[in-house]
Amino acid sequence: MMGVGYSPRWDYIINMSNFIAIQISGMIVSCHSTIRMTHEKSLLLGVLGDTPQLRIVDFLLGHYRYDYSKKEIAEGAGIAVSTLYGVWKELEELEIVIQTRAYGNTRLFKINSQNSLVKSLAKMDMDLVELTAPKKRIIADPS
Template identity: 40%
Template sequence: MEEKSFFLQYLGDNPRIRILDFLMANFALDFSLPQIAEGSKVAYTTLIDLLPKLIKQGIIIETRKIGKSRLYKINLDSPIAKALFAIDLKLSEAAIQKEVLA
């Protein structure tokens, strides 16, 4: 079984967090919807439901089109995304510190 990221462990394992966790872990790349669904282990229909909200919040952006496919990635210019990265870093630091002290 794959170990959950600190982000998922602390913020909860739900579809929205799994999508964000996947895109944050792969922030330099853009993905099609099927790739995001597979990578985040979220049902495609759930992704289709959540994506417009994440785009409207400015957390995810469409980067380009390849044929009929649209590609998306985390919006590195978004204040919300920046805050999520900061939270992820703090959670990772805290978990590492806890391991060192154990």
């Protein structure tokens, strides 16, 4: 690990060259590649497969604090809006995504961090980051 930070709000933050992971209150809430917006395949997609559903989940896991319109989610996930509409109902039925608010005709959504499947995927994503992270030994300063 290149850096580990601590604060009262976060249990820990792991910041490696291209990865950021945040754990709050024992649950991994964010674990994503900082190069995701270039639509390169994340570790999670590399292991589980590059499907539209996983691209959506992968994008929303990395941006868990914010809510997005369906169009913004499609753009962030690197898929066509028509593809998003084709898989969206399944994600809502499984309660993987939840509506947070609406303004006008636009509805905004975010990842459902309380969903057990989402928690499992976030943990798997974090485990993948830890497994592939460069290992550095930290030696305590004897002074």
